[in-house]
Amino acid sequence: MDLFEYQGKQYFARFGIPVPAGGVADSVEEAVAAAGAAGYPVVVKAQVQVGGRGKAGGVKLARDAGEVALHAGAILGLDIKGHVVRRLWVEHATDIAEEYYASFTLDRGARAHLAMVSSRGGVEIETVAAEDPSAIARLHIDPAAGFSEQQATSLVEQGGLPEAARAGAVDILQRLFRCYDEGDADLVEINPLVLTADGRVHALDAKVTLDDNAAFRHPEWDGFRDIDELDERERLARSKGLQYVGLDGVVGIIANGAGLAMSTCDVVNQVGGSPANFLDIGGGANAEVMANALEVINSDPKVKAIFINIFGGITRGEEVAKGIVTALERVDIAAPIVIRLDGTNAEEGREMLRGVESDALISRPTMLDAARTAVALAGTSPATGGSAR
Ligand code: GDP
């Protein structure tokens, strides 16, 4: 789960990482009230889960209530890289002397945590990595050994932070590691970490990704879930208990099981197509579930063909087929559907589908056949040499 900046700062504060005082606002009036509480001057910041808000006009300095109202009005509703701003964070402005970068993340390849520190903050770290990789100090951390003050000190020195910022940065790095480790995050990033004109170091931005696998031991994370960040289709899917992820392509995918849904995306790609989504209907494939899944996919105008890929396990093939047929009676589907049904009682299921087959409902015996057919119907060029089974 990705946190918004204001949530990330709340999480940071729990581990004693200094952040400016501020408040959340969903309207111009609330922004003015939050500014008064934080103390002028303030910074009005768009809360969207995408970087580069500053450049996009989503971060503005305000010296009085009039300026807060002006900026809050302009930022609320602003579209930043496809994310519409619905919430603001208004905090006491910082008089910045210098901007740095600090993060911890998981390096799966190295089976270790990776710490990164740089004196070049405030710009995207990818840009620094491309232009001047030596400006980023990196250190792998053995998860069993933990992160020591000594390691923090050497990172801060290697990252090129000046003497004035070192003690503050070393303290914050140690707290940031605890936030990452005990806080069960996959990523914690401060960009920029700033040295203020009066010599303090604090976090001006917060990017936190929590590890969903640890949610069971963090009941307090429920407060972070914000359905508003989901798009309309994701919300519809979630309300129906389906796992849906929207993608950019034209082939809608329905599969039972996350593994099969992922494989289906891969096979569609392999034969030259592009998945419009990932939709896992879970173990059951009854009419209700299937109708819900088709309804979600049908609401996506990008979808030019639908590929239903079901492997019957406990759910038998004829039940799946019955579910599909009943669902089609309930939902008026715009795109042609290609079905691959396999597993327990697959032949009985296919027999049922044969009775209702048409140009708009095609059954194919294998995943690869079905993928090719769906991709062809969607109007993209099938690849010549797919090798999926
Ligand atoms: P991002 O663009 O989405 O990463 O948003 P940030 O929160 O990192 O803000 C972008 C930039 O705005 C920072 O790098 C700062 O240069 C500037 N900025 C943000 N808050 C303040 C502030 O309180 N005072 C000043 N002077 N600049 C700020």
Ligand code: MN
């Ligand atoms: Mn930033």
